[in-house]
Amino acid sequence: MVLTAHRGICVYCGRSRATTLDHERPVAERGADIWWNFVPACDGCNRWKNGRTARNWVRDMDLHHRYPKVGFTSRAMRPEVYVGIPRRVERVQGEIADIDRRDWFRHHYGRETHRVKAGMFEALERCKTELKGYPYHPWTAPKVREADADTCVRRVCCGWKDRQAWFSAPTMILAEEDRTAFLRAAYRAKLYPGDLLGELVRKHLADLNDSIAE
Numbered sequence: 001m002v003l004t005a006h007r008g009i010c011v012y013c014g015r016s017r018a019t020t021l022d023h024e025r026p027v028a029e030r031g032a033d034i035w036w037n038f039v040p041a042c043d044g045c046n047r048w049k050n051g052r053t054a055r056n057w058v059r060d061m062d063l064h065h066r067y068p069k070v071g072f073t074s075r076a077m078r079p080e081v082y083v084g085i086p087r088r089v090e091r092v093q094g095e096i097a098d099i100d101r102r103d104w105f106r107h108h109y110g111r112e113t114h115r116v117k118a119g120m121f122e123a124l125e126r127c128k129t130e131l132k133g134y135p136y137h138p139w140t141a142p143k144v145r146e147a148d149a150d151t152c153v154r155r156v157c158c159g160w161k162d163r164q165a166w167f168s169a170p171t172m173i174l175a176e177e178d179r180t181a182f183l184r185a186a187y188r189a190k191l192y193p194g195d196l197l198g199e200l201v202r203k204h205l206a207d208l209n210d211s212i213a214e
């Protein structure tokens, strides 16, 4: 859940692949050893930041940038990169704390346990592949119905398995340009293509009923 946040990229340098969970507030500074204190980080940044909060690390890097000879830190990050760290951390923490996102991960990966790191990376790759298969972040899709805590009923995700959802629309034969125009219209209306189709069907049925009543 944490490692796929920020598009799987280290929240600090914003470049390398995130392969470690960093305690944003270090355990040594009474930081909690729990998910909401984790951010995705690359190995290099994680080691370098070491026992500091992001804010203190940025302060040290800033001092180092201004007084390079004093030795506030051992390496240098470009100022335009480190000034963005607090903002990036805040945004990623918001992403990780998103209840819908968390629920999705719990539903899909919550039962997995990894005794060794390799197992976790294997699950991570599987998760990334799965996420690439969705046209949208699946946790942002509307729910088919109110779900109990254990089931995912997101429309573009597991919702199609739900008895109350009917997705098997008959095959549509559309010319390429009509198809593109339809998808664009759905995108502009901020609707899932299936929802737009459902709306059109309902509208059509309502019109039919009206004409019968007349």
Ligand SMILES: [Zn+2]
Pocket (backbone or CB within 6 Å): 010, 011, 012, 013, 014, 015, 016, 041, 042, 043, 044, 045, 046
């Ligand atoms: Zn990094």
Ligand SMILES: [Zn+2]
Pocket (backbone or CB within 6 Å): 107, 108, 138, 152, 153, 154, 157, 158, 159
């Ligand atoms: Zn699902």
